[in-house]
Amino acid sequence: MSRVTPEDIEYILAALGSKNIETRKSDDVKPSADLGEKINNEVKKLISIGKQKGRLTYDEVGERLAVECEASAEQMEEVFKILASNGIVIYNNMPEYMRDDLDKIMREVSIDDPVKVYLKDIGKVPLLSMEEELELAKRMKEGDEEAKKRLSEANLRLVVSIAKRYVGRGMLFLDLIQEGNMGLMKAVEKFDCTKGFRFSTYATWWIRQAVTRAIADQARTIRIPVHMVETINKLIRANRMLVQKLGREPTVSELSEELQMSEDKVREIQRIAMDPVSLETPIGEEDDSHLGDFIEDDKAAAPQDVATFTILKEQLMAILDTLTPREEMVLRLRYGLDDGHPRTLEEVGKEFHVTRERIRQIEAKALRKLRHPQRSKRLRDYMD
Numbered sequence: 387m388s389r390v391t392p393e394d395i396e397y398i399l400a401a402l403g404s405k406n407i408e409t410r411k412s413d414d415v416k417p418s419a420d421l422g423e424k425i426n427n428e429v430k431k432l433i434s435i436g437k438q439k440g441r442l443t444y445d446e447v448g449e450r451l452a453v454e455c456e457a458s459a460e461q462m463e464e465v466f467k468i469l470a471s472n473g474i475v476i477y478n479n480m481p482e483y484m485r486d487d488l489d490k491i492m493r494e495v496s497i498d499d500p501v502k503v504y505l506k507d508i509g510k511v512p513l514l515s516m517e518e519e520l521e522l523a524k525r526m527k528e529g530d531e532e533a534k535k536r537l538s539e540a541n542l543r544l545v546v547s548i549a550k551r552y553v554g555r556g557m558l559f560l561d562l563i564q565e566g567n568m569g570l571m572k573a574v575e576k577f578d579c580t581k582g583f584r585f586s587t588y589a590t591w592w593i594r595q596a597v598t599r600a601i602a603d604q605a606r607t608i609r610i611p612v613h614m615v616e617t618i619n620k621l622i623r624a625n626r627m628l629v630q631k632l633g634r635e636p637t638v639s640e641l642s643e644e645l646q647m648s649e650d651k652v653r654e655i656q657r658i659a660m661d662p663v664s665l666e667t668p669i670g671e672e673d674d675s676h677l678g679d680f681i682e683d684d685k686a687a688a689p690q691d692v693a694t695f696t697i698l699k700e701q702l703m704a705i706l707d708t709l710t711p712r713e714e715m716v717l718r719l720r721y722g723l724d725d726g727h728p729r730t731l732e733e734v735g736k737e738f739h740v741t742r743e744r745i746r747q748i749e750a751k752a753l754r755k756l757r758h759p760q761r762s763k764r765l766r767d768y769m770d
Contacts, residue, residue, distance in 0.1 A: 421461055421464060421465070422461075425451060425461060425465070428450045428451055429451075429465055429468060429469075431450075432446070432447060432450065432465075432469060432474075433468075433469065433472050433474065435627060436469060436472070436474035436475075437472070437473075437474065438627075438630070438631065440474075440475065441474060441475035441476070442469065442474055442475070442476055443476070444476065444587060444590075447465065447466070447469070447476065448462075448587075448588075448590070448591040451465055500560065501559055501560050501563075504560070504563070505546065508539070508542040508543055508546070509543070511539045511540055511542065511543075512540070513540055513543075514536075514537070514540045516584075519537070519579070519584075519585055520579050522536055522537045523537070523577060523578075523579035523585070524579065526574070526577070534574050534575075537574055537577075537585065538570055538571060538574050541570055541585065541586065541589055542567070542570070544570070544586055544589060544590065544593065545563055545566035545567055545569075545570050545593055546563055546566075548566055548590065548593050548594055548597060549562035549563045549565075549566045549597055552597050552598070552601060555601050556601060556604070557600065557601055557604060561600070561604075562597055562600070562601075565596045565597050565599075565600035566593045566596055566597050568596050569589075569592040569593040569594070569595055569596025569597065570589055570592070570593055570596075572592050572596070573585070573588055573589035573591075573592035573593065574589075576588075576592070577589070598615075598619075599615070602615035603615075607661075607662045608662060610658060614655075614658060617655055618655060618658065618659045620645065621641065621645065621652070621655050621656070621659070622659075624636075624641055624644045624645050625641060627644070628640055628641065628644060638652050638653060638656075663677065664677070665677050665678030665681065666678065698765070701764050701765060702723075702765065704764075705756060705761050705764060705765070706718070708755070708761065709752055709755060709756075712738070712748060713748055713751065713752035713755070714752075716734060716738075716745060716748045716749050716752060717749065717752050717753075719733075719734045719737060720734055720745075720749055730742075731743075731745045731746055731749075
């Protein structure tokens with residue numbers, strides 16, 4: 387990777403701090419071979435999206451690169467330079483998370499008493515200045531565990547602000563906060579202040595990843611693997627981009643071309659992405675009917691067939707009662723009339739402690755009796 391000049395450092399620090407990046411006028415700059423194939427592919431997509439929209443947000447760049455591709459701080463610096471050199475403005479949308487007031491969150495979100503107690507506790511922890519953040523980061527590099535704890539506690543309200551945006555997606559608010567805290571801990575472990583990142587910006591990506599993955603893993607009735615959730619998210623992003631570009635819903639063929647995958651694969655992802663609907667979903671204005679009432683069970687027997695089978699069974703049992711107990715039991719075992727499991731002559735012979743030939747003789751005699759007109763006429767109507 388080429389040497390970073392003082393001018394570049396100042397430029398990147400501005401990008402990763404509280405300002406927006408001012409674009410430089412230059413010819414298009416292609417992704418660097420030093421970034422690797424996976425990151426380069428994402429950078430190409432970001433350049434395409436950025437040129438269509440005129441700008442990108444830290445949210446979009448960080449989600450694709452820092453989280454999904456696990457790009458290093460050096461690689462992120464290089465990506466920001468490439469995007470800016472292509473005339474793409476990087477809009478800093480991250481600080482809005484930190485502006486959320488905890489009292490405002492308690493008013494906006496329906497929460498239980500334990501959550502209120504938690505919010506009041508973290509509200510007592512003072513926020514860090516940039517100088518304090520840098521000092522803690524330096525102490526962390528030296529192995530100071532107390533510094534890690536202080537940096538984590540000072541950003542707990544950031545987790546709450548992000549978790550609030552995912553309320554109503556199948557998980558309790560407190561559970562969302564807990565998952566976000568796990569992401570915060572991961573961000574603390576990976577944070578490197580020497581690369582110019584503000585911690586709140588960097589941590590936001592990891593907190594969001596932890597929350598969204600938890601929702602994908604726990605909120606659905608049918609669990610979807612995390613790698614498939616990421617694929618579904620890519621499909622959704624591609625769909626939104628094509629809607630903006632085409633002014634209509636894209637076809638499977640267009641999505642296939644954009645995502646560089648087969649049409650069958652796109653259809654499979656769309657099928658998996660569908661949310662299941664409960665059969666107990668109320669139907670009608672008075673909610674007196676349910677969805678399940680209107681769905682045919684094509685595996686269920688028709689009522690007339692069930693009635694016919696019940697009567698036939700009663701007639702058959704009545705005819706078997708006219709045989710001797712041994713003859714009746716042999717037929718029941720041979721044809722599986724009780725449990726649906728027919729036995730061989732040898733198996734039935736073991737039951738009665740006789741030879742298979744003797745069982746064959748008993749069976750033949752019993753069947754001759756059933757064929758007698760006085761008995762068979764009771765079953766003849768069911769033979770058609």
